[in-house]
Amino acid sequence: MIHSTDDARNPPVRPPTLTDRTIEAVREGIRAGTLVPGKLYSVYRLADELGVSRSPVRDALLRLAETGVVAFERNRGFRVVLPGARELTEIIAVRLALEVPAAERAAVRAQESDHAALQAEYEAMQSSVAAGDETAFLLHDQRLHALLLELAGNAHATRIIENLRDATRLVGTSTIRRSRSLEDVYLEHRPILDAISGGDAPAAGAAMRRHLESTGRLLLREAAGGSEAGTDPDALWDELVWPPPGVSA
CATH class of the missing domain: 1.20.120.530 (GntR ligand-binding domain-like)
Known part of the structure; x- marks a missing residue:
């Protein structure tokens, strides 16, 4: 952690929401190789594994989809995307x-x-x-x-x-x-x-x-x-x- 007396460099820390935690869990899965490109994953199963409701999981995946990290397949689930x-x-x-x-x-x-x-x-x-x-x-x-x-x-x-x-x-x-x-x-x-x-x-x-x-x-x-x-x-x-x-x- 970088420390400074400059308030602009130390904004108040907002506690992570369930959506934030889900985003980080998906990112950690990608980094660790437990979520691999191309494989279809269930939103419901991911919610169960993380012990959260489906709503924050969907919100997290929507935010990740905006950055191109994942892609949804209608009524099927999501995939990790390997960028072109x-x-x-x-x-x-x-x-x-x-x-x-x-x-x-x-x-x-x-x-x-x-x-x-x-x-x-x-x-x-x-x-x-x-x-x-x-x-x-x-x-x-x-x-x-x-x-x-x-x-x-x-x-x-x-x-x-x-x-x-x-x-x-x-x-x-x-x-x-x-x-x-x-x-x-x-x-x-x-x-x-x-x-x-x-x-x-x-x-x-x-x-x-x-x-x-x-x-x-x-x-x-x-x-x-x-x-x-x-x-x-x-x-x-x-x-x-x-x-x-x-x-x-």
């Missing part, structure tokens, strides 16, 4: 729009306790690399990004990015297995933290952009080379991600 190439590119475009300025703002706002919290997550990522624990690594990776967003002071952006990361998590796992190692991803975060530690906002933003673009292009190539063979990943990237080639951010 275009959706992946749109997600990365949104992440770039939110997380690059967040990193810049974090470099200006970070206090000693913030640096310690970021470093703790980074060291936990390193321990996960040494242990070969992909699940733990991805968890600490997500927490590190969440800390940066919290530093930027925008709670809505934090929730948006959490949902988007869940939408790409399964594809992202496959890029780690096929295209890069846990250590590669770990090392991409070092320039971001160094820039924030040095209070260098432009460098922090540039390092975050490099990291997200590297991740995004790998995700897109993975999708384009799989079920969406024939998709031109570079053309899709140039169409949807700002800035386009030759234009400054």
Whole structure:
């Protein structure tokens, strides 16, 4: 948890509703692999497993459907959705729009306790690399990004990015297995933290952009080379991600 005397960075905490808890339970199921893409799940069974009524479950799934994480099948249930190439590119475009300025703002706002919290997550990522624990690594990776967003002071952006990361998590796992190692991803975060530690906002933003673009292009190539063979990943990237080639951010 990042601490600050700045009230804008510490808004009152609203107790989670049953819908909130259900959303988090579904997201945890996706992260843990107990909810897998393509399989049909029963709304009624999920409500029974969570010990809640069907109403908050339906509300939670409707909210998740808005982010593309799940899709309903009328009178049958819901499925976890594996995003396609275009959706992946749109997600990365949104992440770039939110997380690059967040990193810049974090470099200006970070206090000693913030640096310690970021470093703790980074060291936990390193321990996960040494242990070969992909699940733990991805968890600490997500927490590190969440800390940066919290530093930027925008709670809505934090929730948006959490949902988007869940939408790409399964594809992202496959890029780690096929295209890069846990250590590669770990090392991409070092320039971001160094820039924030040095209070260098432009460098922090540039390092975050490099990291997200590297991740995004790998995700897109993975999708384009799989079920969406024939998709031109570079053309899709140039169409949807700002800035386009030759234009400054």
